[in-house]
Amino acid sequence: MARTLPISDPDTLAVAIEALRRGEPIAVPTETVYGLAADATNPEAITRIYEAKGRPRFNPLIAHVSDIEMAKAHVVFSPLADKLAEAFWPGPLTLVLPLNPSAKIHPLATAGLATAALRMPQGFAREIIAAFGQPLAAPSANRSGRVSPTTAAHVADDLGDKISLILDGGSCRVGVESTILSVEGDHLRLLRPGGIAAKDIEDIAGMAVERPVQQSGNMVIAPGMLASHYAPDSALRLNASAVRPGEAVIRFGGAQIPGEEEASVVMDLSPTGDLREAAANLFDFIKRADAAGVVGIAVAPVPMHGLGEAINDRLSRAAAPRE
Template identity: 40%
Template sequence: MQTKHFNNQNEDIKAAAELLRAGEVVAFPTETVYGLGADATNEEAVKKVFAAKGRPADNPLIMTVGDEEQIEPFVMVTNQARKLMADFWPGSLTMILPIKEGMVSMLVTGGLQTAAIRMPKNEPTRELIRQAGFPIVGPSANTSGKPSPTTAAHVKHDMAGKIAGILDDGPTQIGVESTVIDLTASVPTILRTGAVTEEELSRSLGQTVVDGTSKKALAADQTPKAPGMKYRHYAPDKDVLVFDPLDWFDLQEKLGPADAVMADEALLSELKNKEQPSWSLGESLEQASENLFAGLRYFDDDKTVDTIYVQSMPEIGLGKAYNNRLAKASGGRLFQGPASE
């Protein structure tokens, strides 16, 4: 299959929407990462997404909409959901809501009676969905388990020949996937951290929101309510180790020519070996999250690199989402320097 490249112009968006209506798969941009789109109401189209990604069938897919009206036929919109829509949509928040009986394919929900719904901020994608005329599924547009794509080039790397098209709107801005909140639990519960924080959600709802991301992994026979809860995610083929900035100088003593380091500008300015393979995470938490997956992908493709050392960030705001993705990418492996022992 030839994968067509579309720009964010009206005629290209129209052509991409026609492919979606024909039951094909088209990758699309959001402010977080690129997604893999197909008609959420067409089971044969949804099956193509699972096939392209190599995704387990019990891993639910997010339904992505162009406007709020598109969700009404499919899920029960609660008062809590309406509050969050008003405050965070369009944007990087996914809500888990009860489905209306018989209205959402079990392929999309992973067999559950709940569905994950999101309306991204990216306008070309919202126009694409509006022109298609139906919600689309929207998992990240990468091979299942690998680092998420933040550019159209990343999508092409993983999906060329597997999908019908890629809508290109340049690099994403946030760089880590949306926050997922479960509004079907007894207390609203965060199942995946992202740019919308626990504190912001609590203020919006006027009640405490629980962070459920630290719960133990699901058993083999359990179905996750949201992506990223059960299976290996965000991981390159290379070994990844997380280091604390306090261990920066000790780490440098152990770095060899086959080691790469990903760190912020302040640390890289103190890198002793200027020939050391390195990737800048920028000067802020926002830039670090934007650059994380791109750096992991870059070194994963570098045949001279065996191990990638990546800096952790303060556990505040977007740093929680950054550290969550990094922990999954590394399998929880840490560089143990004297300062962290």
């Protein structure tokens, strides 16, 4: 089983760097979710990420960097990309940009594409990358397609028998993955809604963020684009207006759902209707409902504005038919 070390321990950073230099993937806390991090330039290390997660290798990984200089050693920044990085890095924004000819990020991490997805995380994860001196590929630290982890205990439950080290930084502040944005000339394309609302990006960029008409499962150019993803074992039912006996209920804004007295579990993402609180609670509540052995999970409607777009994206993928 994996060893869990608190990030407050002064020896944890050195232990983490040693594991990374051996090519081992380790679980690290970020402001979004816990990531399964390994050297993005080392094909053996990247392969171990895919093996631990059971992740399809056509599904690219985000490479995490510690500063803009490290990022520009691997991808080409346009003036628009520079503007966005200056506004939102470090933070929950991933930029998909053309690879530099001299980039050392391995094709296994980019799924062989001519672009790479890069992010600069906040907190201890950034310290690790700076000390390691290379980008870290770090998808969410869970089995592929399952609910993303927002605590070290979530990681241990899902991957504790497949990795050697989990770094415990407490609960993730944002609670949903980063927003993924493709910067193509003067066009911005939203590939995955996430921890930064599209409206905030538009305010900085001074232009609209385009949304694909549809995201085909056969054309995966960034993480989180698979139709079925973030899936619990229990069937998840969206926009519930009534509760079926034995279901778990995840509601929003303090509004009760008819039939709640028949529910096995009732949780509220944010009784006050705060979308940031709702995003931070989302994956933890899905995991708690799933662990309760319920007949299904009924989720009340969540508004689509702001972070609600990311919340609804995760819920729709969690409820999608399983292949």
